[in-house]
Amino acid sequence: MKSSNRLFDILIAKRIVATVSALLVIAIGCGAGIWQLNRAEGKIALAENLAARQQMPILNANAAVWSLEEAGERRMIARGRYIPEAAVWLDNRPRPIPAGGAGNTAQAGFYLMMPFQLEGRDEVLWVNRGWAPRNNERRESLPPIETPAGIVNIEGLVFAHPGKVYALGTEGDNVDPNKPRIAQNFDLRRESLLHGWVQAPFILRLEESGVSDGLLREWAPLTSGVDRHYAYAFQWFALAFAGFVFWLLSGLRQYRPGNVVNGDLG
Template sequence: MFSSLITSRIVATLSALLVILVGCGAGIWQLNRADQKIRLGDSLAAKLQMPVLNANTDSLSLEQASERRILIRGRFIQAEAIWLDNRPRPIPDGGAGSAGQSGFYVMMPLKLDGQDAIVWVNRGWAPRNNENRTELPPVNTADEAVTIEGVAFPHPGRVYELGQKGDAKAIPRIEQNFDLAFEAQSHGWKQLPFIVRESDSAKKDGLVRNWPSPTNGVDRHYAYAFQWFALALAGFLFWLINGLMKYRRELAVNGDRV
């Protein structure tokens, strides 16, 4: 009977199969994303318990510094700041606020004291002016040397980008994504092979640094996975129930003819 349901309704079977494959594939992808976030969160939590590194005294590679707490001391080069657009306001786990509010990550190079080297700092999030994209919010930047504690990452996170990269000489410089190698090449200066995401959320400089943990949103991935698997199941049940109804009608018609 089951094979009859397939062969007698090729179009319906192929359509149902497509829905099932899409639903299962998307559900599995959501589960994998949740698993990736959990593993990343566990790795970050373990590395945050390790001793604090010092970029001014230690020679650090990306592998040594990645996801580790780190201290840096130097002076910001305000004129070379990059404003990364389309970044949502960071809301910590269990926190309240407008998570959908769009704004900028403020990337600013810092000249290390005692070294001829630059380290890029993700200083935090600032809201954008929805009516005028180039009107930037005020951010307080000290003129003297500052000491910053943060966490080292390979990059500040990426968003989908259309078109080519913006003009490196533009002021203000608003970009969609940050490319560490491109900045080293365009400026011709020595850079550390990582960026530092500043951690001090109490500093009064006009920026938000309530960074969520990597596991933030895991429950949402599970919910999306459930919806996709439910869609796949609904597609199968719709195909099966309609097939059985058609099969019973055909039996009834054949019985009347006999």
């Protein structure tokens, strides 16, 4: 009993600062590890939900007024014409690489957001037509792409937005809505106010492949990065374990029963 009390005194009571520091490292490591695991599980659940919703009947944008709750993550077809003069180029977007594909994910470029006037309806649908590389020497130069003229049929997946990136400040109010422009992020509500037209409350990410228009549409799966989250979680848990082991061993080095005389440390 006395031995256990001495062990408690040496490991904890006489090492308050070391104990609190170790607990802090363990708490941070475990908390960050659990957060990384939750992020991985969230991506997997989102991908499973997307796969399930893609199996549902394909929606027709021209047939009805759809809400985001009804159409989100579902396949949709639309018929109409593009409005290229009002395009928005979203900057600092990494090149999309499909699962098992090869390419440089660090290559920066643009997502081309283009309004699509639905045939027979007074409604505009914003379309993410794909990715194009940026000219690193002339950053304001837009990539050459082709836009079909006249009425066309398109198909894709419905999302709330094309994804967001960190941006310093916001786009200025003095923009010409009738000219293509470069922006960091895309705001459906702001575009509606700028143009004064009726818009669908979502965007359509084009899924066409094999079309030579200067844009890439080999979208990465939503589970992309799951392995990285697991690796980060392992590193954080390892840090927590290392903190505990260091605290324990450094304390045990001071606990030597053979050096204890009359109940005191010698």
